[in-house]
Amino acid sequence: MDGNGRWATKRRLPRNTGHREGIKTMLGIVEHCQKLNIPFVSFYAFSTENKYRSKLEVSGLMSLMEEHLEAMADKLALLNRRLNVMGDISYFNPKLRSLIEDCVKNTQGFSGGVVNVALNYGGRDELNRAAKLMGKDEGIEKYLYTAGQPDPDMLIRTGGEKRLSNFMLYQLAYTELFFTDTFWPDFSIEELNEMIGEYNKRNRRFGK
Ligand code: IPE
Ligand code: MG
Numbered sequence: 543m544d545g546n547g548r549w550a551t552k553r554r555l556p557r558n559t560g561h562r563e564g565i566k567t568m569l570g571i572v573e574h575c576q577k578l579n580i581p582f583v584s585f586y587a588f589s590t591e592n593k594y595r596s597k598l599e600v601s602g603l604m605s606l607m608e609e610h611l612e613a614m615a616d617k618l619a620l621l622n623r624r625l626n627v628m629g630d631i632s633y634f635n636p637k638l639r640s641l642i643e644d645c646v647k648n649t650q651g652f653s654g655g656v657v658n659v660a661l662n663y664g665g666r667d668e669l670n671r672a673a674k675l676m677g678k679d680e681g682i683e684k685y686l687y688t689a690g691q692p693d694p695d696m697l698i699r700t701g702g703e704k705r706l707s708n709f710m711l712y713q714l715a716y717t718e719l720f721f722t723d724t725f726w727p728d729f730s731i732e733e734l735n736e737m738i739g740e741y742n743k744r745n746r747r748f749g750k
Pocket of ligand 2: 544545
């Protein structure tokens with residue numbers, strides 16, 4: 543979900559206003575995925591690197607998460623979806639951590655789909671963690687944060703950059719990639735629909 547900061551700067555607003563708008567966009571997209579019967583949707587919200595941004599921005603992001611977690615939990619209940627957190631949330635303050643844990647717990651029983659939210663997540667961290675957990679076992683998938691889920695069909699990066707930035711490095715091996723200059727807060731249902739249209743025209747061979 544890239545481009546929140548630039549969306550705000552363009553409007554002479556503080557960066558965290560962009561993040562607030564970004565959360566609204568995210569909730570709208572979750573709802574739209576429901577209408578499209580997309581059972582798995584993932585959001586890269588906060589990377590292992592994002593915590594090295596300014597104190598003001600990081601604490602602003604934490605407050606925004608605290609503010610919106612209940613709305614998120616309500617939405618998920620309405621949609622019958624469970625929240626799955628990817629990342630090491632031990633970094634967050636105890637209050638935020640317990641809000642996240644409650645949301646995960648309270649949505650565990652929902653069977654209508656999954657919303658993955660990457661929080662203090664890095665693809666390399668995920669792989670190192672999985673390698674430690676798996677020991678001599680074979681097959682790393684079940685030690686990833688996405689254990690039991692299919693690999694993503696589409697990856698969408700907004701905000702004009704054309705890189706993965708440490709997101710789902712294992713899972714994206716054969717994923718179709720989409721890039722747009724649109725800043726995340728402006729990302730619309732119409733644009734998502736266009737991308738899905740293009741996705742449907744692509745020929746996926748999985749290397750075969
Ligand atoms: C993405 O928007 C959201 C987070 C990383 C939390 P950015 O904050 O990267 O926005 P730009 O790239 O500065 O516009
Ligand atoms: Mg950015």
